[in-house]
Amino acid sequence: MPAITSRKEIIFREAARLFKEKGYNSSTLRGLANKAGIKGGSIYHHYSSKQEILYLIMEYTMTNLINRVQLAIKDETDPLQKLRKAITFHIEYHTIDTNETYVTDAELRSLDVENYKKIVKMRNTYEKIYRDILLEGNATEQMRIDNIKTASRALLQMCTGVSYWFNPNGKQPISQIAENYVELFLWGICGKTGAVQAALQN
Amino acid sequence: MPAITSRKEIIFREAARLFKEKGYNSSTLRGLANKAGIKGGSIYHHYSSKQEILYLIMEYTMTNLINRVQLAIKDETDPLQKLRKAITFHIEYHTIDTNETYVTDAELRSLDVENYKKIVKMRNTYEKIYRDILLEGNATEQMRIDNIKTASRALLQMCTGVSYWFNPNGKQPISQIAENYVELFLWGICGKTGAVQAALQN
DNA sequence: GTCTATATCGGGATAGAC
DNA sequence: GTCTATCCCGATATAGAC
Numbered sequence: 001m002p003a004i005t006s007r008k009e010i011i012f013r014e015a016a017r018l019f020k021e022k023g024y025n026s027s028t029l030r031g032l033a034n035k036a037g038i039k040g041g042s043i044y045h046h047y048s049s050k051q052e053i054l055y056l057i058m059e060y061t062m063t064n065l066i067n068r069v070q071l072a073i074k075d076e077t078d079p080l081q082k083l084r085k086a087i088t089f090h091i092e093y094h095t096i097d098t099n100e101t102y103v104t105d106a107e108l109r110s111l112d113v114e115n116y117k118k119i120v121k122m123r124n125t126y127e128k129i130y131r132d133i134l135l136e137g138n139a140t141e142q143m144r145i146d147n148i149k150t151a152s153r154a155l156l157q158m159c160t161g162v163s164y165w166f167n168p169n170g171k172q173p174i175s176q177i178a179e180n181y182v183e184l185f186l187w188g189i190c191g192k193t194g195a196v197q198a199a200l201q202n
Numbered sequence: 203m204p205a206i207t208s209r210k211e212i213i214f215r216e217a218a219r220l221f222k223e224k225g226y227n228s229s230t231l232r233g234l235a236n237k238a239g240i241k242g243g244s245i246y247h248h249y250s251s252k253q254e255i256l257y258l259i260m261e262y263t264m265t266n267l268i269n270r271v272q273l274a275i276k277d278e279t280d281p282l283q284k285l286r287k288a289i290t291f292h293i294e295y296h297t298i299d300t301n302e303t304y305v306t307d308a309e310l311r312s313l314d315v316e317n318y319k320k321i322v323k324m325r326n327t328y329e330k331i332y333r334d335i336l337l338e339g340n341a342t343e344q345m346r347i348d349n350i351k352t353a354s355r356a357l358l359q360m361c362t363g364v365s366y367w368f369n370p371n372g373k374q375p376i377s378q379i380a381e382n383y384v385e386l387f388l389w390g391i392c393g394k395t396g397a398v399q400a401a402l403q404n
Numbered sequence: 405g406t407c408t409a410t411a412t413c414g415g416g417a418t419a420g421a422c
Numbered sequence: 423g424t425c426t427a428t429c430c431c432g433a434t435a436t437a438g439a440c
Contacts, residue, residue, distance in 0.1 A: 023311055025227040028433060042406050106308070109225055143391045150382050151391060153367060154360045161359030180352050188386065189345045189353060191393030199401035230415060244424050252416070
């Protein structure tokens, strides 16, 4: 979205908030218009349908995810560092555009067939970036992953979940939560016990 | 649900399937009746409202989750073994009652206030079982977890995700996928590399 | 660019026959 | 226990005035 907050952008943001709160189908255009400070019919001056608004939210989100994760890892060569940067980006972005990412994650079902295909394609592109990092890590033997597809799905599922409960006013800053997740995914809950660390000292 | 497949049970199962496919609000009682082999109005002989069906699906699911996970771990004393059993149960149950668990996970928003409170309470009960295992593991120093709440959420989020993509006709049996997840959560993607294993041999 | 008024449709729920 | 018929409401989308 452009920097200047036009009415069109207000509708966009409020739609994401509303769709997250009530779900796409339970959200009404009257309710959305009300939040945007206009009447129901006026929405059609800015968007051609409710479906279009949903699609644009998802397209915006997927475009950002793909472009920005590539930016985040572009200067790294080490797979471990790439993964750290990618995970951290994923979690942080999901807490910045919380509403948009939530809707993108939860409302795939509500898309028309054509729109569905486009978004799924973008999602595959995004997931492949993570799979490729894991593959590299296996190749350098810095990682050991039996099943790349399962592991990348588990990773993204786990990280996306942060945005469901993250409270920006809470005690823990998001950077620290992201670091928790990185450590958890890299080392598990047993890999950093005293016994392992002692052994690694040798 | 009772063993005998009554019409009431058919409606219940078809509702879970339909709500998963289209979402609660996009599902119609006429469509549900059609799947159950009756006409729309006849549903009200078995259930008092659409909302009641949703609530019963969730109550059934949470009751099963709570009771069965306790059964699964009751003979174990070792926190690591408890966790293995609990994770395996969680994943396997989500692929048995896939539709019911999916709906329970995705349609909290669609519950009435009163029903919402009851289900959230049950979900907290369920999550506490996992948190307690992690706490025990920290106490015995078999695990090392900085943030129990974050870790348990990450775990459940990750495991629940299996049911979104698991294909019972695929190559991998669910028991093997569950084992992948257990290993991933316990050791991460780095904890089982050659370097660590060599160090642990000493 | 926003308003009001309205066309049109479909869904949840009920009533009463069989 | 299931059917048909229907009530009632609310939602998307459109038309035309300002």
